[in-house]
Amino acid sequence: MDISIKRKGDYIESVSTKGAVISLVSSGDGTEIIHHKLESGFRWYIAPEEGWLALEYVHILSGELVWQKQDGDVVLKSGDSITAYMLTEMANFIAAQETEFLYIVSRPYFHNYSGSIQKLFDFAVNIEEKDGYTSDHCDRIKRLSLLVGEKMGLSSYELYILNLAGFLHDIGKTKIPEHILNKPSKLTDEEYEQMKLHTTYGKRLLHESGIPDLRLVGDVVEQHHERYDGKGYPHRLQGDQISKLAAIIAVVDSYDAMTIDRVYQKGRPRDEALQEIERFSGTMYNPDIVKVFLSISDQL
Numbered sequence: 157m158d159i160s161i162k163r164k165g166d167y168i169e170s171v172s173t174k175g176a177v178i179s180l181v182s183s184g185d186g187t188e189i190i191h192h193k194l195e196s197g198f199r200w201y202i203a204p205e206e207g208w209l210a211l212e213y214v215h216i217l218s219g220e221l222v223w224q225k226q227d228g229d230v231v232l233k234s235g236d237s238i239t240a241y242m243l244t245e246m247a248n249f250i251a252a253q254e255t256e257f258l259y260i261v262s263r264p265y266f267h268n269y270s271g272s273i274q275k276l277f278d279f280a281v282n283i284e285e286k287d288g289y290t291s292d293h294c295d296r297i298k299r300l301s302l303l304v305g306e307k308m309g310l311s312s313y314e315l316y317i318l319n320l321a322g323f324l325h326d327i328g329k330t331k332i333p334e335h336i337l338n339k340p341s342k343l344t345d346e347e348y349e350q351m352k353l354h355t356t357y358g359k360r361l362l363h364e365s366g367i368p369d370l371r372l373v374g375d376v377v378e379q380h381h382e383r384y385d386g387k388g389y390p391h392r393l394q395g396d397q398i399s400k401l402a403a404i405i406a407v408v409d410s411y412d413a414m415t416i417d418r419v420y421q422k423g424r425p426r427d428e429a430l431q432e433i434e435r436f437s438g439t440m441y442n443p444d445i446v447k448v449f450l451s452i453s454d455q456l
């Protein structure tokens with residue numbers, strides 16, 4: 157155990173990302189107590205480890221944490237706790253309001269964990285610095301993708317990857333020159349070719365993070381502009397060759413691009429955008445996903 161870590165306030169060490177502050181409260185004898193403070197709407201996960209020998213324990217201090225189980229939601233309130241032997245697969249949680257809880261784990265975990273959180277935070281900051289539109293857009297894509305994924309009954313692990321891939325789908329745009337990214341008029345052919353590279357750049361950035369889950373996210377991100385009929389980029393994949401998660405992002409990404417107001421152009425009305433998505437079902441978009449997307453249109 158690394159004992160040379162500095163103390164910050166009441167905590168040994170803290171790391172924050174958009175919507176969450178995670179702090180190491182104590183660590184010794186291989187057990188760590190990790191304090192979490194999540195903003196309303198923040199999603200948090202516990203993934204079962206190979207062998208699953210560690211004892212893990214979640215204790216709610218304040219607020220409300222919703223455990224999204226396949227067979228229905230369980231609301232955890234102040235004073236409630238769960239232990240990890242109750243988990244057989246990845247557990248997904250969402251904070252229903254500002255929520256604080258302790259996560260106690262009988263293995264050294266924080267540094268690994270904080271490394272991923274820090275990496276995600278850096279990505280989020282990069283997106284935000286690039287331009288405000290992209291950052292809000294990424295939040296909306298994450299939210300809408302999850303609505304579709306939940307309706308489709310995806311596994312908790314798939315939803316976890318979809319959450320990250322939705323948010324990070326355009327991360328490669330941080331490598332595209334500003335004048336192309338924010339050009340108010342139509343791109344030239346050459347500029348468009350450069351713009352298309354954001355898929356490849358995105359995959360590369362996520363692969364380079366060295367975090368296994370983010371590698372998977374990178375594979376999804378690379379495919380978010382592939383088309384069902386094989387006319388997309390970068391690899392002209394078609395039909396089921398395209399990851400289901402990427403195909404979800406493709407639909408909600410187009411919908412968002414159509415409906416959003418921009419400096420130079422007002423967004424189109426919701427119903428018109430939905431008709432457009434329906435019109436390209438089976439060519440641009442996976443028809444199964446379009447069907448689900450249209451069925452949740454009242455929640456958009």
Ligand SMILES: [Fe+2]
Binds near residue numbers: 354
């Ligand atoms: Fe994109």
Ligand SMILES: [Fe+2]
Binds near residue numbers: 293325326409
């Ligand atoms: Fe996008």
